[in-house]
Amino acid sequence: MHFMKTSGDSGGPQAHTHSPENGGGVVLDAKALRALEDLGGGDTAFVAEIVELYLAEAVTRMHEMQVGLDGPERERVLQAAHALKSSSAHVGAIEFARCCAELEVHCRAGDGSDDLVLTGRRAVAMYGEVQSALKALLGES
Amino acid sequence: MQNRVIPVEFEELKSSGTLPSPAGVGIKILEITRTDEFSADDMGQAIMSDSSLTGRVLELANSADRAGQEPITTVSAAIMRLGATTVRNLALAFSVISERDNGACNGFNYPLYWSGSLARAVAAKSLSVHVGGVSSEEAYVAGLLAEVGVLALATVHSEPYAKVLLETRGQPMSAVLAAENTAFDIDHSTVGYCMMLDWGLPDSFASAVESFNLERLSPAGDVTLDTLSDLLRFADAISSAMLLTATTPPRRINEVGEQIERLQEVLGYSDADVARLVGQIAGEWSRWGERLDIATCDVSFESIKEAIRRGREAFKKEVSLQTGGGIRCESVVADNIVTTEDVVEDARGLVAEKIKVLAVDDDPVALRLLVTVLRKQGFDVSFAKNGAEAMRISMREGPDLIVADQEMPEMSGLELTRALRRSKRGASMYIVLLTGAQEEDLLVEAFESGVDDYVQKPFDARHLMARLRAGMRIVGLQRRIEEDRRTILRQLADKNNFNRKLKMLSLTDLLTEVPNRRHAMERVESEWKSSVRSGSQFAVLMVDIDRFKAVNDTYGHDVGDVVLKSTAQAISGTLRGENQVARLGGEEFLIIARGANAEDARVLGERVRLVVEENVVEAEGFRDGVTISIGVASFDQGFVGISEMMKAADDAVYQAKTLGRNQVRSAREDPQEADGLLARRKSA
Numbered sequence: 036m037h038f039m040k041t042s043g044d045s046g047g048p049q050a051h052t053h054s055p056e057n058g059g060g061v062v063l064d065a066k067a068l069r070a071l072e073d074l075g076g077g078d079t080a081f082v083a084e085i086v087e088l089y090l091a092e093a094v095t096r097m098h099e100m101q102v103g104l105d106g107p108e109r110e111r112v113l114q115a116a117h118a119l120k121s122s123s124a125h126v127g128a129i130e131f132a133r134c135c136a137e138l139e140v141h142c143r144a145g146d147g148s149d150d151l152v153l154t155g156r157r158a159v160a161m162y163g164e165v166q167s168a169l170k171a172l173l174g175e176s
Numbered sequence: 177m178q179n180r181v182i183p184v185e186f187e188e189l190k191s192s193g194t195l196p197s198p199a200g201v202g203i204k205i206l207e208i209t210r211t212d213e214f215s216a217d218d219m220g221q222a223i224m225s226d227s228s229l230t231g232r233v234l235e236l237a238n239s240a241d242r243a244g245q246e247p248i249t250t251v252s253a254a255i256m257r258l259g260a261t262t263v264r265n266l267a268l269a270f271s272v273i274s275e276r277d278n279g280a281c282n283g284f285n286y287p288l289y290w291s292g293s294l295a296r297a298v299a300a301k302s303l304s305v306h307v308g309g310v311s312s313e314e315a316y317v318a319g320l321l322a323e324v325g326v327l328a329l330a331t332v333h334s335e336p337y338a339k340v341l342l343e344t345r346g347q348p349m350s351a352v353l354a355a356e357n358t359a360f361d362i363d364h365s366t367v368g369y370c371m372m373l374d375w376g377l378p379d380s381f382a383s384a385v386e387s388f389n390l391e392r393l394s395p396a397g398d399v400t401l402d403t404l405s406d407l408l409r410f411a412d413a414i415s416s417a418m419l420l421t422a423t424t425p426p427r428r429i430n431e432v433g434e435q436i437e438r439l440q441e442v443l444g445y446s447d448a449d450v451a452r453l454v455g456q457i458a459g460e461w462s463r464w465g466e467r468l469d470i471a472t473c474d475v476s477f478e479s480i481k482e483a484i485r486r487g488r489e490a491f492k493k494e495v496s497l498q499t500g501g502g503i504r505c506e507s508v509v510a511d512n513i514v515t516t517e518d519v520v521e522d523a524r525g526l527v528a529e530k531i532k533v534l535a536v537d538d539d540p541v542a543l544r545l546l547v548t549v550l551r552k553q554g555f556d557v558s559f560a561k562n563g564a565e566a567m568r569i570s571m572r573e574g575p576d577l578i579v580a581d582q583e584m585p586e587m588s589g590l591e592l593t594r595a596l597r598r599s600k601r602g603a604s605m606y607i608v609l610l611t612g613a614q615e616e617d618l619l620v621e622a623f624e625s626g627v628d629d630y631v632q633k634p635f636d637a638r639h640l641m642a643r644l645r646a647g648m649r650i651v652g653l654q655r656r657i658e659e660d661r662r663t664i665l666r667q668l669a670d671k672n673n674f675n676r677k678l679k680m681l682s683l684t685d686l687l688t689e690v691p692n693r694r695h696a697m698e699r700v701e702s703e704w705k706s707s708v709r710s711g712s713q714f715a716v717l718m719v720d721i722d723r724f725k726a727v728n729d730t731y732g733h734d735v736g737d738v739v740l741k742s743t744a745q746a747i748s749g750t751l752r753g754e755n756q757v758a759r760l761g762g763e764e765f766l767i768i769a770r771g772a773n774a775e776d777a778r779v780l781g782e783r784v785r786l787v788v789e790e791n792v793v794e795a796e797g798f799r800d801g802v803t804i805s806i807g808v809a810s811f812d813q814g815f816v817g818i819s820e821m822m823k824a825a826d827d828a829v830y831q832a833k834t835l836g837r838n839q840v841r842s843a844r845e846d847p848q849e850a851d852g853l854l855a856r857r858k859s860a
Contacts, residue, residue, distance in 0.1 A: 070636075070637070071545075074545065074548060074549060074552075074637055075548065076552070081548070084544070085541060085544060085545065088540050088541050088544055089541045091540075092539065092540050092541060114585075117583055117612060118538075118539055120612060120633075120634075121539065121542055121612055121633040121634040122539050122541040122542055122634075124634035125541055125542065125545055125634050126541070132634070
């Protein structure tokens with residue numbers, strides 16, 4: 036699979052595009068993707084399976100987050116952010132995972148809805164980049 | 177039978193401490209209801225402390241066959257409607273089920289046992305509604321516990337019982353009972369009876385279940401549906417038909433077919449009626465199976481009929497070829513139930529060292545990764561997508577290690593841990609919690625709830641494995657302890673068995689194999705005490721073989737020994753119930769007849785005398801009958817003590833000999849003399 040070749044990182048999955056939503060940080064972390072590949076014993080199909088699982092699950096979670104932000108319904112946002120936090124890290128979307136963690140903290144702390152909505156919007160935008168990057172890795176772009 | 181003596185063999189099984197028994201709330205209920213005058217309120221409170229037990233009791237109390245009545249919503253209302261004893265029995269039966277696990281007996285099909293027990297319970301309940309006479313709840317409990325003796329033997333004697341099962345595979349139940357008696361000196365019907373009495377179930381109930389276990393061996397010809405044991409028998413036929421698998425022997429399928437036909441005849445049902453009945457039973461079976469997490473399958477009367485037809489064809493072939501089993505007919509009704517063959521295969525290729533791990537996470541990505549990591553390490557991995565599913569799998573499969581996410585909807589990792597720690601099986605599982613947050617309060621709460629370790633999410637595979645290695649060490653130690661415990665229990669069981677055999681030998685006459693004088697005198701003493709205490713009757717019959725010295729002198733001692741053996745067997749074969757014959761020494765025997773007054777004993781003596789007279793003894797150079805003289809003495813004849821009674825019986829034998837032998841004489845032929853003696857005992 037073409038996404039297993041990297042540019043600027045020898046021998047592992049690619050550290051992909053940089054994110055304008057996060058001050059230019061990487062969208063997908065090469066080290067995390069390599070760990071995922073190692074876990075599957077170098078089987079590219081395994082990485083593809085995990086990424087597909089993630090993308091399918093993320094559709095529901097992002098929808099929940101969006102509805103929660105529109106409400107705003109803090110609990111709904113919290114559940115979605117919590118779930119996305121750990122699974123995103125597994126597929127290398129480290130920055131997006133951090134953003135979800137931040138969002139989770141806002142929800143738990145009961146911070147004002149402005150902070151919540153601002154961080155939430157950032158998460159939604161970042162997810163768009165994560166999704167594109169992952170689809171590109173899968174060769175669907 | 178009232179006040180039956182609990183055999184020492186059962187006491188030994190019980191002393192092993194491993195008999196299946198109610199646990200938790202069940203134990204509390206047993207304690208509360210130990211006497212007849214227990215408080216229904218206390219029992220209700222105990223049941224209500226367990227919400228799932230309460231739910232099951234209420235569901236049964238509200239089941240469809242009670243349609244038209246006001247729904248019951250509280251345990252106390254259930255007690256009012258069904259009676260305290262019925263509710264108690266239901267609660268105990270459910271409590272036994274909740275403690276079930278796949279025990280150590282390789283070759284015993286635990287899943288099939290529970291599926292069959294539940295199907296029988298539901299079928300018994302349905303039949304009771306159709307025919308009346310037996311309460312539906314009583315029928316349900318009886319169906320559920322009908323074969324608990326089998327489970328008990330598999331649990332206590334796991335290894336030797338596996339051998340019994342393998343050796344009797346495909347053979348009729350009579351062969352299994354005989355093999356059980358040979359191996360353990362007790363069979364599952366007696367064990368089941370004793371267990372039920374031990375749990376405080378009424379003697380009539382336990383006896384009915386025991387009769388079912390014994391009578392299912394005989395043809396269905398004369399059975400009606402008037403008694404609980406008949407009801408169980410037909411319910412068993414239905415449940416067996418619902419659970420025909422590829423390994424059910426054709427002989428058994430033929431039996432089931434006969435019983436179903438007989439049931440149709442007794443109920444006057446057409447095929448369509450039976451199809452409706454089976455459909456109703458199958459529906460309820462599946463519903464209860466879901467609630468109790470017991471495997472069930474889709475069944476229709478059509479599939480049963482087809483399976484029976486094929487089974488019968490195979491049976492005919494078996495009979496005509498005289499193969500004595502071994503033909504497989506693939507008559508499958510229950511296709512998703514574990515077959516006995518699978519179980520035997522499992523037993524043979526036991527993957528003893530593989531550690532079982534359950535992975536639990538509602539996030540599919542994390543769950544997939546977790547399962548991959550664990551499988552790579554060679555664990556036997558199962559997985560669950562939420563806490564409730566994890567709980568069910570844990571109870572069914574008994575994993576050694578559980579890795580569970582904390583944040584899950586409905587049942588969190590902590591709630592799962594608490595629920596597991598409350599159960600017997602879950603108490604020893606090693607639980608690792610996956611947590612996103614490293615909040616101190618949460619971690620303290622986690623350890624207080626019984627979590628053994630935690631790993632932060634998103635987990636790193638190497639880190640997770642390092643934590644799991646600590647768990648594996650604990651699991652290894654636990655396994656060693658469990659193995660040691662089993663070895664000790666097995667040694668204890670062997671020792672008990674050996675001691676019992678020694679004791680039995682010391683109480684048995686080696687030549688005739690009937691009890692010896694020592695045993696006889698212990699029994700007489702016990703009967704005497706019981707009669708003095710309760711006023712019940714008993715009698716002794718002193719038996720002496722006529723002209724035995726002449727047999728010895730003429731034919732030699734070897735022939736004399738054959739005469740003694742043959743006569744002992746003839747007498748023993750005549751006695752019923754709790755009457756017993758013992759050899760006192762030489763050619764003298766003693767019959768102890770429980771419940772017999774002077775007249776009963778005399779009639780018994782006459783029957784024994786006739787049987788011996790007609791018995792032809794065959795030995796080398798000898799083919800003849802012998803006769804006996806009998807002296808009877810009974811408790812109602814007013815003797816002051818045992819010695820006087822025994823001497824009177826002895827004197828009566830002497831009289832019989834004097835009057836020409838081959839006859840029965842009573843110690844007090846004159847009733848006035850007996851009255852005088854009775855007055856003397858009262859004043860003594």
